Amino acid sequence: MNQVLITADRVIAGPSDEVTVGGAVLVEAGRVTAVGAAADLDAAVEARVPRLRCPGATVMPGMTDCHVHLAFDAGPDPVGAVAEADAGELSAAMAERAAQLLAAGVTTVRDLGDRDALTVALRASIDSGAVAGPRILAATAPLTSYGGHCGFLGGEVGTDEDIRARIARNAAMGADLIKVMASGGALTPGGPRMWEAQFTPGQLRLIVEEGGRHGLGVAAHAHGSQTIADCVAAGVRTIEHCSWRTAEGIVHDPAVIRRMAEDDVAVCRCVSGDWRLFLDQMGPERAKAMAEVILEMREAGVRFIAGTDAGVPGARFGDYVGMLEFFASLGFTRREILDMATVNAAHALGLADTGVLAPGKRADLIVVDGDPLTDLNVLRRIRHVFTAGRRAAGSDAPTHDGWHRRGGRPRRGRGGGRRRGIILGRG
Structure with a gap:
């Protein structure tokens, strides 16, 4: 499927005056396919699409x-x-x-x-x-x-x-x-x-x-x-x-x-x-x-x-x-x-496909803990990093975050621990 819906307290789509409070970003096959209100996208996107819920965080361009x-x-x-x-x-x-x-x-x-x-x-x-x-x-x-x-x-x-x-x-x-x-x-x-x-x-x-x-x-x-x-x-x-x-x-x-x-x-x-x-x-x-x-x-x-x-x-x-x-x-x-x-x-740099979060752009984005528009130090608190839709290894979220499927239980890995993510955009 190579899809994930990322929701957070706010999405800074870029430029930085474009902020959606209670926002979400839908990623598919390495690209951003939708940006908008979390409630609207959560209702519109199929239940089988994984959700990455990030309370207290901001999604913004990488x-x-x-x-x-x-x-x-x-x-x-x-x-x-x-x-x-x-x-x-x-x-x-x-x-x-x-x-x-x-x-x-x-x-x-x-x-x-x-x-x-x-x-x-x-x-x-x-x-x-x-x-x-x-x-x-x-x-x-x-x-x-x-x-x-x-x-x-x-x-x-x-x-x-x-x-x-x-x-x-x-x-x-x-x-x-x-x-x-x-x-x-x-x-x-x-x-x-x-x-x-x-x-x-x-x-x-x-x-x-x-x-x-x-x-x-x-x-x-x-x-x-x-x-x-x-x-x-x-x-x-x-x-x-x-x-x-x-x-x-x-x-x-x-x-x-x-x-x-x-x-x-x-x-x-x-x-x-x-x-x-x-x-x-x-x-x-x-x-x-x-x-x-x-x-x-x-x-x-x-x-x-x-x-x-x-x-x-x-x-x-x-x-x-x-x-x-x-x-x-x-x-x-x-x-x-x-x-x-x-x-x-x-x-x-002449890159028309990145720098903002908009449909059709590369899914180069980060999730940070807090609001960088009130405190730049928030940018040191990285929860997740995505490049062309791939989630970087080691960018696991704190325990209150996680991958969810609507109506289902979180998946578990081989050792019985909760799986913290999937790799997107391969192939």
Whole structure:
């Protein structure tokens, strides 16, 4: 049958202002087939369809982490951990990190730089059901200058022909998008400084054009203020970090910000759960300037999307909500924050089949204990996770939840204990 009716105190269908109190979601064959009042759907759906009743909970779209590095271990030496790792051991570690993200309620991730296209292989394993994990969008090797930021991942290019060849190779390996290290970064010893450009404006335009020729959008790592302007002019889809750095400090351009909003260029600030320590290290003046430019972008209508940069030093894979709390500290509303993690992220990533709960969409959803519109910490209390209709192993509910069939007793497993669930959407 591959059906289940999930009922809860509320359903946030997405965007987050669409809330059904006493709601329900009907899932069939990996898709959402109906969303509405629990009483109405309970009466309309056949009695033989299993019910997953979740009192005190909220059903909402699964969350998206728009910036992760599954090949990195979040330790102090990610370069050594990736460059020197055995491929088999690294693949196993990446699968475990993907499982951590799924357990945190993240049903889609965009991996923005790995080694040897290992995320493509992991994506295939997850899609086949061989291993559990979130949906993966893979960038494979990011384009960077020779000796540049994250060059150890294999994406170093110099000439226009190098750029064309690297993009064609990434596409052939199964990349879902192109990642370009448009500016320097802090991760790579000896590389360009964070505000220094790694590509000319003409090369950035070429990268966007070549990516488009292969049907791939471009995500640009860009810290430098001029580099951000060049990336927006080139037509990238998302700006990663977008920290507006110069040699003198944080300097932003309101005209560039307006164009970002007009051209629908989304910003992923890449904030990990240790953001308080990061702000302390920045110092009060730079932290204040950073907050002000984020709020100015928000006021101008720039679309923000949620991403943790999980895998870089200190950015743990299981602490997704810590990143959301950073935006709450700046005054973003909970509705804005939930949309960053769901519908806005799906839009920016070009995913038309997820981010909201509506008939025909993928059944990527989570059940959380409480109401995230009143307390973001609720998002740490995951009861159930579904990806394409499959219930993730280990997302069993507390004893007051359970699978029910109308008019019948709960099923029991071989050992006499109550069965807590079924796997949906197989085959």
